[in-house]
Amino acid sequence: MPLPAEWNATRFESDHIERFYKDVLLLEDAYRYYDILDELRRHKIKAFKWKVSPGDVAKLYQDLEDLDVRGQERDRMIEEFKKEPLILYIIPDRRWETFHWGTPSQLVWSHGVKLPRKHDISQQYPSLKSFFVDRLEIPELTMEALQKQILEVAADAPADETFTHLSHLNILIQNLVELIDPSELISEPIFPILTPSGELKRVCCTTDFFIVDDMHLFKLFRDKFNMLAFTNSQVMRLEFVFKWLGMGKKYLIRNVDHRVEWPYGTITHEIEWDIGQKAKALLRCASIAAYFRSRQTRSISERNLILRSLRAAKMMEVEDMFSETKLGDGHHKSNNTNIYIKDTYPQLKLINSGGWQESALVAYVSADKKQRQLAMAVALPRLLMDWLMKGREAHSPGFVDVPDLGVSLVKSVLSAPPELANDILEAESIEQPLAYREGRKRMLGSDGSPRGSQEQIRGRITSQHSHKDIGESACKAAGNPGQIQPTTTISCRPQQRKGITRDDTPSETASVNLREARRTLIQ
Numbered sequence: 001m002p003l004p005a006e007w008n009a010t011r012f013e014s015d016h017i018e019r020f021y022k023d024v025l026l027l028e029d030a031y032r033y034y035d036i037l038d039e040l041r042r043h044k045i046k047a048f049k050w051k052v053s054p055g056d057v058a059k060l061y062q063d064l065e066d067l068d069v070r071g072q073e074r075d076r077m078i079e080e081f082k083k084e085p086l087i088l089y090i091i092p093d094r095r096w097e098t099f100h101w102g103t104p105s106q107l108v109w110s111h112g113v114k115l116p117r118k119h120d121i122s123q124q125y126p127s128l129k130s131f132f133v134d135r136l137e138i139p140e141l142t143m144e145a146l147q148k149q150i151l152e153v154a155a156d157a158p159a160d161e162t163f164t165h166l167s168h169l170n171i172l173i174q175n176l177v178e179l180i181d182p183s184e185l186i187s188e189p190i191f192p193i194l195t196p197s198g199e200l201k202r203v204c205c206t207t208d209f210f211i212v213d214d215m216h217l218f219k220l221f222r223d224k225f226n227m228l229a230f231t232n233s234q235v236m237r238l239e240f241v242f243k244w245l246g247m248g249k250k251y252l253i254r255n256v257d258h259r260v261e262w263p264y265g266t267i268t269h270e271i272e273w274d275i276g277q278k279a280k281a282l283l284r285c286a287s288i289a290a291y292f293r294s295r296q297t298r299s300i301s302e303r304n305l306i307l308r309s310l311r312a313a314k315m316m317e318v319e320d321m322f323s324e325t326k327l328g329d330g331h332h333k334s335n336n337t338n339i340y341i342k343d344t345y346p347q348l349k350l351i352n353s354g355g356w357q358e359s360a361l362v363a364y365v366s367a368d369k370k371q372r373q374l375a376m377a378v379a380l381p382r383l384l385m386d387w388l389m390k391g392r393e394a395h396s397p398g399f400v401d402v403p404d405l406g407v408s409l410v411k412s413v414l415s416a417p418p419e420l421a422n423d424i425l426e427a428e429s430i431e432q433p434l435a436y437r438e439g440r441k442r443m444l445g446s447d448g449s450p451r452g453s454q455e456q457i458r459g460r461i462t463s464q465h466s467h468k469d470i471g472e473s474a475c476k477a478a479g480n481p482g483q484i485q486p487t488t489t490i491s492c493r494p495q496q497r498k499g500i501t502r503d504d505t506p507s508e509t510a511s512v513n514l515r516e517a518r519r520t521l522i523q
Contacts, residue, residue, distance in 0.1 A: 033069050033077050036060050040086045047088070047099040054099070057088045058125060065131035074135070078104075081136055089119050109133050110141040111175045113168045143172050143180045150190055155202050159192035159229045162202075166241050173240040182245055192229040194222070200229060205245050210252045210327075211235055217252050220341055221327045227252075257326045259340070260349040260364070268316040268364065274418055275361075279310035281413045281421035284430050285388065285406055305359060306388065309352065312360035317367045321347045346375035350383050361387065381411035 040060055046052040069077050081087065085101040100119070108118040109132060121132060132138045150165045173179060189202040193209045203209065209226035212218045213235050218227060228250075230238070242248060249255075275282070283306060324340035349364040363380070365372045385406045409428065413421045 033064060033067055033073070036063050036067075037077075037080055037086065041084075043088075044086070044101055047101070052088075052099065054088060054090065054124070058128065061125065061128055061131055065128065065135065078136060087121070087132075087136075089121050090124060091119065092123070104132075104136050104138045107132075107138050108141060109138050110168075111172055113141055113171045115141070115168075141168070141172070143169065143176065146172065147180065147185060150185065151188055153190070155189075159200070162190060162192055163230055163234050163238075167234075167237050170238050170241045173244050179244065186245055193226045194229045195226055196223050205247050205250075209250065210255065211242065211247065211250045213251050214253045216345065217256060217325070217327065220325060220343065221252075225327065252327070255327055257340075258323065258343065259325075260321060260323045260347045262318045262321045262364075266319055268318050269367075271315050271317050271365075273313065273315035273363070275313045275315075275414070276311045277418035278413055278416075278421045279307055279313075281425055282310055282384070282388070282410065283307050284422070284425045285385070285409045285413060309359045309361045312354075313362070314360065315363045315365060317372065318364050319367045321364070321366045321371075323347045346371060346379045348375035348379040348383060350387050376414075381414060382407050384414070385410050 040057065043052045043057050043060070064077070082103055082105070085103050085106075087102050087104070087107060089100050089102055089107065091100065102119060106119060107121050108115055109122045109129060110118070110120040111122050112120065114120065121138070122129070125132060129140075133140050146165055146169045150162065150169070153162050153165070186205055189204050189207075191205055191207075191209070192200060192202055193207070194200055203226070207226070209228055210221075211228045212230070213232065215232065221227075228235070242250070283303060323343040323345060325343045326340045347366050351362050351364070352359050353362045354360050365375055385403070388406070388410075409425065409430065412424050412428075416424055
């Protein structure tokens with residue numbers, strides 16, 4: 001409580017009087033909170049002229065919390081906040097507007113979740129939860145409340161109703177430190193799926209169904225397997241929910257085998273391919289693959305094998321080439337596990353020929369000119385990046401998440417004239433990898449000096465991922481083409497990657513700092 005000015009008290013006297021009020025008369029809490037509320041009102045007036053600091057206002061809320069007002073005075077203080085909008089909040093996507101002031105009934109503590117007709121203040125005042133939630137009784141959105149809402153959704157409710165709750169849960173999983181036990185959500189039928197017969201029903205997450213993240217594969221197998229009835233954009237927004245519930249293996253693109261074949265005895269013809277002239281540029285792209293844990297770019301000797309394979313690479317055209325796709329693995333009960341379905345995507349197959357030390361990369365393409373051009377433009381960049389990451393281990397099992405940045409760089413190199421390939425990577429700040437060695441000799445640059453001494457990927461490389469919602473199908477299921485896991489050869493159809501990935505870190509449209517990036521596959 002401020003002392004009257006006419007008292008002309010010294011600092012020493014003021015401290016003693018303050019302690020007397022607090023320790024003997026117990027009056028500090030009963031009066032001082034009014035002063036803070038008056039100060040809030042003055043800040044509110046200044047806010048109309050943009051002369052208020054949100055940090056100063058937050059300090060006043062902290063002062064109120066420190067007072068620990070109790071009893072009737074606490075009730076009066078809460079009533080003041082209910083009657084008058086004294087809580088400053090800023091709308092995240094409308095920061096250019098003037099500051100907003102609200103009452104507890106207009107606000108929510110939702111941990112980053114956007115709720116209709118409510119404004120979340122948890123991100124603005126992360127250290128003041130005790131004051132706003134416990135003292136002013138602003139409602140908090142919890143995982144327990146969301147779980148209850150999800151379990152109460154009617155069996156015949158639209159799939160979108162479940163998605164809304166799950167998307168809120170997805171945000172809480174990212175922002176909360178302590179999570180609830182997911183066992184109840186795992187065991188209850190909460191997921192809307194489309195059956196092969198076209199029926200929409202709800203099942204638990206342990207039921208056999210696929211998360212549709214590839215529209216082309218959905219069209220191929222919709223009449224043979226259960227599919228989750230969410231759109232592509234919805235699937236991307238539920239990444240952390242799927243991981244939390246242990247559903248990572250249900251992604252459609254992680255359960256396909258794709259192969260490209262041609263009739264036995266078909267004669268192949270070699271055609272011109274300038275990839276050998278771009279070998280060094282592609283090896284620089286392999287430095288991106290190395291950063292994302294490529295299996296065959298870990299040492300100089302392994303890089304030299306890649307370089308020799310690329311320099312000796314050739315392209316063969318094949319008549320009557322066709323592609324087939326199989327869906328299903330040991331985790332799904334399927335009567336069609338040995339049946340391949342004819343596919344219409346661009347046909348292109350990469351293999352390694354020759355011995356280990358004399359390896360050459362061979363690309364088989366269709367003799368049809370249109371199909372060949374389509375395959376080289378759409379399929380080749382991702383297949384080649386896949387080869388850079390897996391190489392001769394392509395026969396081994398295991399899902400490899402091909403980095404979109406690497407695919408983009410490979411595509412740029414392939415489409416550029418050979419003399420510009422390295423310049424493109426230079427412009428993208430992709431440095432030369434470790435010095436190449438052939439035998440025991442160090443390859444030198446044109447000036448006779450070593451080409452490099454350390455593998456680095458420097459700078460920020462902007463990787464724009466376009467996210468496109470395929471649209472609502474009859475079952476609300478959609479997706480993007482994705483990584484295809486090969487079995488006997490490196491052969492898969494092209495993909496257009498999206499923001500969602502099966503890793504620990506959501507991929508968003510952003511400038512990617514490769515030094516800080518982490519890619520860990522969802523188990």
